[in-house]
Amino acid sequence: MAITLPANPLRRRTEAAPSRWVALAVLMLPVLLVSIDNTVLSFALPQISVALEPSGTQLLWIIDVYPLVLAALLVPMGSLADRIGRRRLLLTGATGFAVLSAVAAYAPSAEALIVARIGLGVFGAMLMPATLSLLRNIFVDREERRLAIAIWAAGFAAGAALGPIVGGFLLEHFWWGSVFLLAVPVLLVLLLAAPACVPESADPHPGPVDVPSILLSVAAMAPVVLAIKSFAKDGATWVAFAALLVGVVAGVAFVRRQLHRPRPMLDVRLFAIPAFSGSVLINLLSILGYTGFLFFASQDLQLVMGLSPMTAGTALLPGLLVMVVAGLAVVPIVRTIRPAYVVAGALGLSALGYTIIAVAGDSAALWPIVLAFVFVSAGIGGAETVSNELVVSTAPARQAGAASAISETAYEVGAVLGTALLGGVLTALYSSRLVVPAGVSYADAGASRETLGGATEVAATLPAEQSDALLASAHAAFGSGVVVVAALAAVAMVVAAVMALVTLRHARV
Known part of the structure; x- marks a missing residue:
């Protein structure tokens, strides 16, 4: 006798x-918001510095504390x-x-x-995993889900493309805090539309809330990222080693508790799946290089080349549009070519982009940045x-939230490392190679060594000869640091490939 299995109600309802x-x-709204916020903040750094x-x-903490809190809580x-x-x-x-976006705008x-950025990290950690995990449960057909995720990723790139244009307009006509207010209307639309348009989903058999595991995960993530920041900024200090030790011990305890x-x-056993763990690490390394690029490019375009925020954002627009196209174009390609080759080839393009910057050196020309960003x-x-x-499809549907959180954690850790490691290296090289002209006060010399924006602000108050000498040294020191950072990013892409x-x-999509 034939046995008829009951239809999956979730599949029937979704299809x-x-x-x-x-x-x-x-669900694209919070994705657009996060991508716009990341790009806009990079371009607002000069104004915030002043x-x-x-x-x-x-300055590094203003950028880093948000993804640091996100990484700890995702x-x-x-x-x-x-x-x-x-x-x-x-x-x-x-x-x-x-609410906190409005608070940050008037800091x-x-x-x-x-x-304020710490608070944004707490609530941002609630936003990020939900979008990808909801897609995992809304789109049960794998072909449709692949397209939905491609659109999700393209939306992230579209937000990054929109951010410099809208943000540049705001920065030219309003104060720096206006870039944070972008979040308010976007989230108001989300709050009105989501209850009617987005179905609720959850683990049908959830376990109890595990407070010790939550504390251990935070204790594992935050100190490790703090240690990396400390190593990049101050070298091998006892604070860095102590933070690293605390993070490693907490991480081991967390894994043992989960097992x-x-x-x-x-479910840490997910990391035993090569496609899952490999995809997570690839996400981390690719975003590390990308965030590092934005950190130095935004300052190079505005403070070295003298472009306005909007013009600087427009200069990167071709690359951001290419990111959207590439995210959608890869969907049919990966059906016939193995994911390993597609991902490795894509990362090779990014490595080429960083190599262009490293080879161009400190030429202070626009074309290498524009061309490099297209490849990146x-x-x-x-x-x-x-x-x-691959991350969301290799995990069980009931663990969609946790699996998505791991993917987002890799993204945020990569963002932290991009500014903490690459940004820290750039800041250290800039400070060590800057030559302050004679006659500049001790306070102004210290401000000049802190950031390129500080040197630009100090130069505006000096006599012409001293101003020109300080700016020339600052631009040369910054440019030489960019060469090193770009080379490190290229190496990271080769490792990821x-x-x-x-x-x-062995992965298939």
């Missing part, structure tokens, strides 16, 4: 509802989303993020902006689409 594409459009007068360390928030509902956590995060000091719990907060963006667009799809060939060789 029958064209509204899943409407849900995708709504208005708030941060030290070099504070896994707990992803697990929480699986338990209490992914849409519910998405709406909570959107509300808090909108009166560098310290206040850093605190011995019947319902772990994070093409590689990121192709590699990220495939690797993100080799990793793709090894870990993804």
Whole structure:
């Protein structure tokens, strides 16, 4: 006698509802927001340097503290989303993020902006895992899900393309804080549309909230990233080694706890799947190089070449548009060519882009940055689409939130490393190679050594001869540091390409 299995209600509901594409459009809003925020902030650094007068360390923290908090909380928030509902956590995060964006816009000091960015990291951690995990459960057909993730990744690139243009307009006509207010109208639309358009989903059999695991995950992530920042900025200090030790011990304890719990907060056994672990590391390395590029390119275009924020953003627009095209174009390609080769080839394009900057040196010319960014963006667009799809498809649907959180954690850790490691190396090289002209006061010399923006601001107050000498030295010191950073990013892309060939060789999408 034939046995008829009951139809999967989730599959029937999803396949029958064209509204899943409407849900995708709504879920694109926080993705656009995050990508716009990342790009805009990079271009606002010169204005923030002048208005708030941060030290070099504070400037790095203004950028880093947001992804640092995100990286520490994404896994707990992803697990929480699986338990209490992914849409519910998405709406909570959107509300808090909108409020704190307004607070950040009016921060009166560098310290206040850093605190506001910490709060944004907390609520941002609620936003990020929810979008990708909701897509995993809304699109149960793998072909449709691959296209949805490609659109998701393309939307991230589109936001990055829109950010410099809109942000450049705001920075030319308003104060630096206006870039944070971009989040408010976007999130208001999300809060109004999501309850009606995005279906709720959660783990049908959630385990209890594991507070010790949450604390251990935070204790593992935050000190390790702090140690990397400390090594990059101050060298091998006891603070860096102590933070690294705390992070490693907490990480080991976290893994042991997950392995011995019947319902772990994070199934660390997923990392035994080569395609999963390889994709996560590839995401981390590719974003590391990309964030490092934006860190130096935004300052090079504005402070060295003298372009306005909007003109500087427009200069990078070709590359950002290429990222969108590459993310969509890779979908049919990966059906016939193995993911390992597609991802490795894409990362090779990114490596070529960074090599162009390293070879061009400190020429202070526009064309190497524009051309290099086209190759870098093409590689990121192709590699990220495939690797993100592999992350969510290799994990069970009930763990979509946790798996998505791991993917987002890799992204945020890569963003932290891009500014902490590559940005720290650039800052250290700039400070050590800058020659301050005779006659400049001690305070002005210190401000000049902290950041390129500080040197530019000091030069504007000096007599012509001293001003020209200081700017020439600052530009040369910054340019020589960029060469080293670009070379390091190229090496990271080669390592990631080799990793793709090894870990993804049996993967299919």
